[in-house]
Amino acid sequence: xxxxSANLGFLWTEFALPEAIDAAAKxxxxxxxxxxxxxxxxIEVKAxxxxxxxxxxxxxTRRGNVEAGDFGIAACTGREGEALVYIDEAIxxxxxxxxxxxxxxxxxxxxxxxAETTYCEALAYAADLAAKHNIMILIEPIxxxxxxxxxxxxxxxxxxxxxxxxLKNLKLMFDCYHxxxxxxDLIRRLENNIDFIGHVQIAGVPDRCEPDNGELAFKDILxxxxxxxxxGYIGAEYRPRTTTKAGLGWLSKAKAWRA
Numbered sequence: 422x423x424x425x426s427a428n429l430g431f432l433w434t435e436f437a438l439p440e441a442i443d444a445a446a447k448x449x450x451x452x453x454x455x456x457x458x459x460x461x462x463x464i465e466v467k468a469x470x471x472x473x474x475x476x477x478x479x480x481x482t483r484r485g486n487v488e489a490g491d492f493g494i495a496a497c498t499g500r501e502g503e504a505l506v507y508i509d510e511a512i513x514x515x516x517x518x519x520x521x522x523x524x525x526x527x528x529x530x531x532x533x534x535x536a537e538t539t540y541c542e543a544l545a546y547a548a549d550l551a552a553k554h555n556i557m558i559l560i561e562p563i564x565x566x567x568x569x570x571x572x573x574x575x576x577x578x579x580x581x582x583x584x585x586x587x588l589k590n591l592k593l594m595f596d597c598y599h600x601x602x603x604x605x606d607l608i609r610r611l612e613n614n615i616d617f618i619g620h621v622q623i624a625g626v627p628d629r630c631e632p633d634n635g636e637l638a639f640k641d642i643l644x645x646x647x648x649x650x651x652x653g654y655i656g657a658e659y660r661p662r663t664t665t666k667a668g669l670g671w672l673s674k675a676k677a678w679r680a
Contacts, residue, residue: 423643425449425672426478428622428658430456432665437461439469446473448669449676452654454478459510463517470518478654479522479559479620480515482507492563493526495547496540496572508547516554522620523551524559524594529570536572541586548588557619561594564602574603576610580617592619596658601626601637608645615649624659631659633671640678 427445429438436444438461445453452475458466470477485491485503495504511523525547530536548558562579563571573579579593595618597607604610611618623642625635632639643655655675661668 423647423675423678424451424654425675426452426454426654426656428454428456428656430454431658431660439465442466442469442475442477443473444665446475448666449672450475450657452476452478454480454656454658456481457483458518459483459514463514467518477515477518477520478656479524480511480520481524482511482526484526485528491528492568492571493528495525495543496527496530496536498530498535498539501539501543504543505546508543508550512547512551512554512556515551515556520556522557522559523547524561527560527572529568530572531570532572537582537585540572541582544582544586544591545588548586548591552588552590556590558588558591559594559619560591561596562599562603563596564599566602567599574599576600576604576614580614583617593617594620594622596622596624597637597639597642598622598624598626598629598658607637607642611642611646611651612649615651618651618653620653620656621646621651622656622658624657629660630662631668631671632657633674634662639671639675643675643678 427450429441433441433444442453485494494500515523551558560579562573562575565574583591623632625632626637
């Protein structure tokens with residue numbers, strides 16, 4: 422059965438995080454996820470999740486110095502200490518609210534071997550720490566159009582990293598938007614790599630709006646994902662064309678597909 426999660430980094434951004442959690446639950450989402458919730462006390466988020474009866478699936482490590490262009494730093498050689506601080510923070514927060522995953526953001530690098538070694542060392546540290554809390558670590562290929570220079574941008578590179586680290590709770594975040602832009606052939610990539618995938622996200626391509634708009638046939642993609650045995654959630658990580666509420670027609674359709 423397909424289950425859907427609202428990414429509150431993009432949806433209901435007019436609300437504070439606790440109120441956004443409530444709105445997502447009332448709109449029919451099965452779970453929620455977010456980007457950087459750290460300014461909201463974890464006790465408030467935990468209470469909101471309990472009240473709404475939904476789970477927080479995942480959150481990200483901090484990006485770093487956003488004004489300087491950082492988009493994560495885990496693969497940035499020379500910033501290893503800072504990266505570990507962000508990892509500790511994210512895993513600690515996730516444990517406090519009962520979140521099941523943390524996305525460790527790689528950052529912009531020259532995509533060289535030294536950066537990859539730095540990344541793998543950070544991921545090994547993160548996965549080992551996260552395992553103590555039954556938390557999964559995710560890595561995400563991100564397209565080079567939106568984030569030029571991002572260290573990880575293809576499914577195959579991500580799987581190579583996962584194999585090199587060699588820890589069972591390190592998985593791939595398969596974001597259909599990013600992977601379509603970089604590589605395409607989504608159904609085959611999902612089918613061939615299902616054992617490495619820890620979470621799936623959707624959005625319309627090329628505009629990253631509602632998933633019922635653009636060049637992807639999401640009914641076919643999600644059906645293939647279900648047939649491949651994926652048991653996780655489908656994360657809705659898109660930017661609404663107008664308001665979140667006005668664009669939720671796709672969710673009603675998708676929930677009918679899973680019946």
